[in-house]
Amino acid sequence: MAKPGHALPGFPLPLRGPRVLLRLPRLSDAPALAAFLNDPTVSRSMLRMPFPYTLQNANRWIRQSRRMLRAGQAIHLLMENRENGELLGGIALSDFDWVQRSAILGYWVARRHRGNGYAGEATSVLSRTAFRVLKLHRIEAEVFAFNSASAHVLRKLGFAAEGRKRQAARKGTRWFDRDLYGLLATEFRPFLAPPAKGRRSSRR
Numbered sequence: 001m002a003k004p005g006h007a008l009p010g011f012p013l014p015l016r017g018p019r020v021l022l023r024l025p026r027l028s029d030a031p032a033l034a035a036f037l038n039d040p041t042v043s044r045s046m047l048r049m050p051f052p053y054t055l056q057n058a059n060r061w062i063r064q065s066r067r068m069l070r071a072g073q074a075i076h077l078l079m080e081n082r083e084n085g086e087l088l089g090g091i092a093l094s095d096f097d098w099v100q101r102s103a104i105l106g107y108w109v110a111r112r113h114r115g116n117g118y119a120g121e122a123t124s125v126l127s128r129t130a131f132r133v134l135k136l137h138r139i140e141a142e143v144f145a146f147n148s149a150s151a152h153v154l155r156k157l158g159f160a161a162e163g164r165k166r167q168a169a170r171k172g173t174r175w176f177d178r179d180l181y182g183l184l185a186t187e188f189r190p191f192l193a194p195p196a197k198g199r200r201s202s203r204r
């Protein structure tokens with residue numbers, strides 16, 4: 001079991017799903033990352049994502065990710081298409097609490113790759129490994145109440161809605177409700193890959 005202030009022993013990287021590879025970010029990812037994240041549909045749904053999102057933001061995030069992994073504080077990964085190496089999105093587990101054996105999940109998928117089940121697959125692979133290897137008991141996610149697509153991804157993997165935090169987040173001048181989702185190790189349902197690629201376009 002990893003302890004605070006240490007790396008995460010035994011955590012296998014990269015992780016592989018049927019179609020998605022989850023790997024550590026590299027400095028050479030910064031331009032693609034900045035291009036994908038400079039998108040209001042991402043920043044409006046993520047608590048601490050700046051907009052506009054610059055190359056400098058991307059470089060800082062990559063360096064911070066390395067430091068956090070070395071310290072055992074967070075695992076920030078990029079999702080890549082296993083077939084062609086294309087960057088698809090990002091996913092992270094952070095705020096490890098080794099007493100309660102819990103962590104917080106976050107993810108995003110580049111707009112043009114949404115609706116293909118990539119968020120579901122990446123969340124499934126990362127959660128399964130975190131339960132098995134890190135022996136987490138619980139994974140949490142907080143979702144803006146308007147974010148039906150993200151809530152859908154979580155529910156399909158077994159996450160339960162655990163309540164609404166009213167006006168818990170401020171974006172610009174507006175306050176937004178946030179919904180809390182939780183998944184216990186015993187409740188995890190692996191993601192079932194869709195039958196074909198590009199099966200539908202996302203409604204978001």
Ligand SMILES: CC(C)(COP(=O)(O)OP(=O)(O)OC[C@H]1O[C@@H](n2cnc3c(N)ncnc32)[C@H](O)[C@@H]1OP(=O)(O)O)[C@@H](O)C(=O)NCCC(=O)NCCS
Nearest residue numbers: 045108109114115116117118119120148149150152203204
């Ligand atoms: C949320 C997000 C990560 C989903 O990524 P994705 O790769 O498209 O997700 P998936 O394809 O795995 O699953 C999306 C599911 O939501 C459904 N969906 C899409 N738009 C929806 C909507 N407006 N209402 C309800 N369900 C919706 C899809 O039909 C799909 O369900 P299905 O697999 O049963 O058909 C992506 O939209 C995104 O990056 N949004 C911006 C950032 C964000 O919201 N991050 C999450 C913060 S908690």
